[in-house]
Amino acid sequence: MDSSSWIHGYTNANAAGNNGFMCGYSASCSPAGEYYFQDREQQQQLLVSSQMQHHLNQISMHMSMDDEPAAVYGGAPSNGARSMVDDLLIGSSSAHHAASSFPSSSSSSSFRSPSVSCSPESCVAHVLAVPAAATGFQYPEVSSQAPLCLAPLLPYEAPQHGHYTGLPLTELPATGGGAFRRYARHLGPRRPPKPGACGQRMFKTAMSVLAKMNMAMKCSRQYYYQQAVSAAPPAGNQLQHMISERKRREKLNDSFVALKAVLPPGSKVWYSTRTNKTSILIRAREYVKSLESKLSELEEKNRALEAQLASRTAVAKDEDYETAATDQASEKAQDLVEIEVTSGGAGAAAAEAEAGEESTETCTLNVAVTTPPSRAMSTTDVVLRTLQCLREQIGDGASLVAMSTSAASGGRPPRANLTLQLKEEMRPKSLHETWRRTIVMTMAEARTVATTASLDEYYDRANCTEEEEDGTTVDDAEEKRMTAEGRWEDKAAAKVVAGALPPGPSSDAAALALQRRTIIITSRCCFEEVSSVV
Amino acid sequence: MDSSSWIHGYTNANAAGNNGFMCGYSASCSPAGEYYFQDREQQQQLLVSSQMQHHLNQISMHMSMDDEPAAVYGGAPSNGARSMVDDLLIGSSSAHHAASSFPSSSSSSSFRSPSVSCSPESCVAHVLAVPAAATGFQYPEVSSQAPLCLAPLLPYEAPQHGHYTGLPLTELPATGGGAFRRYARHLGPRRPPKPGACGQRMFKTAMSVLAKMNMAMKCSRQYYYQQAVSAAPPAGNQLQHMISERKRREKLNDSFVALKAVLPPGSKVWYSTRTNKTSILIRAREYVKSLESKLSELEEKNRALEAQLASRTAVAKDEDYETAATDQASEKAQDLVEIEVTSGGAGAAAAEAEAGEESTETCTLNVAVTTPPSRAMSTTDVVLRTLQCLREQIGDGASLVAMSTSAASGGRPPRANLTLQLKEEMRPKSLHETWRRTIVMTMAEARTVATTASLDEYYDRANCTEEEEDGTTVDDAEEKRMTAEGRWEDKAAAKVVAGALPPGPSSDAAALALQRRTIIITSRCCFEEVSSVV
DNA sequence: ACGTACACGTGAATC
DNA sequence: TGATTCACGTGTACG
Secondary structure: OOOHHHHHHHHHHHHOOOOOOOOOOOEOOOOOOOOOOOOOOOOHHHHOOHHHHHHHHHHHHHOOOOOOHHHHOOOOOOOOOOHHHHHHHOOOOOHHHHHHOOOOOOOOOOOOOOOEOOOHHHHHHHHOOOOOHHHHOOOOOOOOHHHHHHHHHHHHHOOOEOEOOOOOOOOOOOOOOOOOHHHHHHOOOOOOOOOOOOHHHHHHHHHHHHHHHHHHHHHHHHHHHHHHHHOHHHHHHHHHHHHHHHHHHHHHHHHHHHHHHHOOOOOOOOOOOOOOHHHHHHHHHHHHHHHHHHHHHHHHHHHHHHHHHHHHHHOOOOHHHHHHHHHHHHOOOOOEEEEEEEEOOHHHHHHHHHOOOOOOEEEEEEEEEOOOOOOOOOHHHHHHHHHHHHHHHOHHHEEEEEEEEEOOEOOEOOEEEEEEEEOHHHOHHHHHHHHHHHHHHHHHHHHHHOOOHHHHHHHHHHHHHHHHHOOOOHHHHOOOOOEEEOOOOOOOOOEEEEOOOOOOOOOOOHHHHHHEEEEEEEOOOOOHHHHOOO | OOOHHHHHHHHHHHHOOOOOOOOOOOEOOOOOOOOOOOOOOOOHHHHOOHHHHHHHHHHHHHOOOOOOHHHHOOOOOOOOOOHHHHHHHOOOOOHHHHHHOOOOOOOOOOOOOOOEOOOHHHHHHHHOOOOOHHHHOOOOOOOOHHHHHHHHHHHHHOOOEOEOOOOOOOOOOOOOOOOOHHHHHHOOOOOOOOOOOOHHHHHHHHHHHHHHHHHHHHHHHHHHHHHHHHOHHHHHHHHHHHHHHHHHHHHHHHHHHHHHHHOOOOOHHHHOOOOOHHHHHHHHHHHHHHHHHHHHHHHHHHHHHHHHHHHHHHHHHHHHHHHHHHHHHOOOOOOEEEEEEEEOOOHHHHHHHHOOOOOOEEEEEEEEEOOOOOHHHOHHHHHHHHHHHHHHHOHHHEEEEEEEEEOOEOOEOOEEEEEEEEOHHHOHHHHHHHHHHHHHHHHHHHHOOOOOHHHHHHHHHHHHHHHHHOOOOHHHHOOOOOEEEOOOOOOOOOEEEEOOOOOOOOOOOHHHHHHEEEEEEEOOOOOHHHHOOO
């Protein structure tokens, strides 16, 4: 084992590597004289740190190629320092000892480089043919024949796969917007200057280049004659495969951005620079579902409107309420607004302190729009409707203290927090009763207007809870769900059509429910008449 | 260069390989005696063709490991044939010559195998530490110590990443439906019987196993002592990375199928067994666009229907408006609400940052009730009415972000702060125009209902500003005062009765007024009908 | 045999 | 620094 041995292990680490010298793409073999590196912009040689150049020189010297170092990596001067290679050799003077430690570090000692290689057409077709040739490395005494040996490989750069075989990349502008434009970033300097940060990469690059050179040399030396014909077809297949895969990836990514373009810009998917494909998929699904639900809802509304219009022409205006009520009842499952009532929360303490130490309690309503954010159901509408419902049903018992809303973000619907100040007779315990009383009252009133199945159903339940009103407070211990519907022009106030949940066990959930109860309010906002004014 | 040389190149081909021995997953190191191969079902050794076994034996003999061939690959008999290896060696008797031809064939000579390796916990952590150790290959005379050397690696199989570290795969059922279920297919026989087709894969598998073994041996031999501690953390990172990547892929694929589930089953996406992710994306985009177009179309139809319906009802209730409007006009001097519009305030910055860096601006409205706090004009009512006015006059151009109210204290009337987020077309500059336009429109409408002195006065001023609407933006530089009145039941929208201030000098106050303008809105809230319900 | 599609592990970049 | 995402080349399966 001589010094060529570790270079050899070296080269092998690249040879079978994932992104090794086999199929790289960025720094292509220029047809001109600067082999492997083109002098476009201030290319790699400007980014190669002095340390890297040491290694390059070291390696090239090991490869006996230092007679033409300038031609190898773009004219960088060879200064003969051997710091890192020597560092790799310390601890053991055995050659393969040092070699064995090379790829062990995941971040700095892996010599693969996806960004530098021959053009695939040339290097893959020929270097791939003899990928493990370096394992033997029987001829370390390589001279400047290397460029000469690469010369016959260059004709393979001719594109043969449509515009995707701009892979030689000498034809691709660095900022080209066409296919495979993503690969153009490997052409220029890897980053804006940022000196000293690309040393490892440059090292890998250099190693890859040198390994490739070594390959090519061996190829041209003595084994080229026999492997060029036998192994060329599989190499071409590999190349084709790689190109196809690139094409496929590009198509997939384009589809991703195309899909993202049609999604509503309501989420942080759009605000982040990175695309996060999973979020795109999830949001696309949500959006599709929301669109479908909205569409069905609108379809139903449309159908009801048409029916209403048809009936309007026939009979008098007495049926207006009837149809309007039934129209609403049919939509009560949609436009759900979930209102969570939390009494005496931590956030309410500040508001209460600001309002003075009265004997009133604060009650926070967390209003979350469960319907997808749409034009007809914006946060303003929901807040407006909620306030109206509160005003209608509680009256002066509660007064608004503070409010905050958060726009829809991250797929979550917009939220609104209302902090109310309840009057003495409106403590949370009695608030619930107030709700129920309001419901019953409006029920009684609504019954005079329209009677539907759901109304009757609720009335049965309301009667059921009414008998609890006498002594027990069981109803406070359970969550109640109610639906309130109303129209602006409907002076008969909200018509509660859905009933409360059946009373559960009264003792266990009592403490919890005293602090938090959830009420579902179906709030249909009819702003059409108002909006038409603007 | 002896015979170990090409095995050595061999091993390197796997060592730096993509799916090499480093992080494979399917055939895990069983804690029992059969190292690398578990005897679940009719595992690999039953699928290993005789030819493959030849190669295995050949290689194992080269590795001087044929003293325990049964233990290595599951008890398959060693028959000593060397067909393929010898085939690889024909044409040249040089060892590295043959080695160099190995990975050149794309379909049959690549020795990577994603499906066979140690369990990641064991092999990655320790084999990765010395990946290129085989390059030296100083000790080809390996004996049955190999299994012994792997024994200490097995404790690393303990899962440490939730259920995803079922990677040892001895815990994963082959048909499990949970996470990473995809990897379970590598456990069983690679295919349903299909004899003779999996020879290449088996060969790769065997090569990978042998390379791994070689690694492990070398690891345990002499280099283990020095690399185990220094390179163990990167190995753990590598494993973590691999697991994270698997998790990410799984999530992405789940999102794909979830998205596919909501797509209409009308296309070939559903008929093909393969998923074709690109088609999913494209079809999702098409579906979203079709849904959107359908939705807008239906919305327009709905709007037309409702307009038709409203026009039909309007004729029936004309008298109501007339009487209500005159009733209002007599009270217009009372219940004044002053609304101060401040755009781009400091307090709005936080709210804007929370809502994301959209191109929208925030606009703070300070609503102060100038009337003494009375029962009929509580803060809730004012906020309600103000929101309603905003909704009527701006529509969807503004959405409520935050709000805070302060109760009446110290003789000061109650105040309310509304923070709005304005859409792009609702910048303060155009907001002002919107206000004015709204005023003009509602003015024109209010004139048909009731005519008062203040109305006429405003109208004169409105005409004065109307001519500015054409070209100049002078009106943006001045403060405007307007009063809006409305009733809930008044579908004719708010009637603006107060006029704008006389236009002052346009240049001096321009910068100030661009940031702050005050609008006086007289908001009469008529909650009597609603309140009487409670 | 050929083309397409997917999963995989890994390096690099970003947060 | 650690976690997460993406691009990449490759192996493999399917038509």
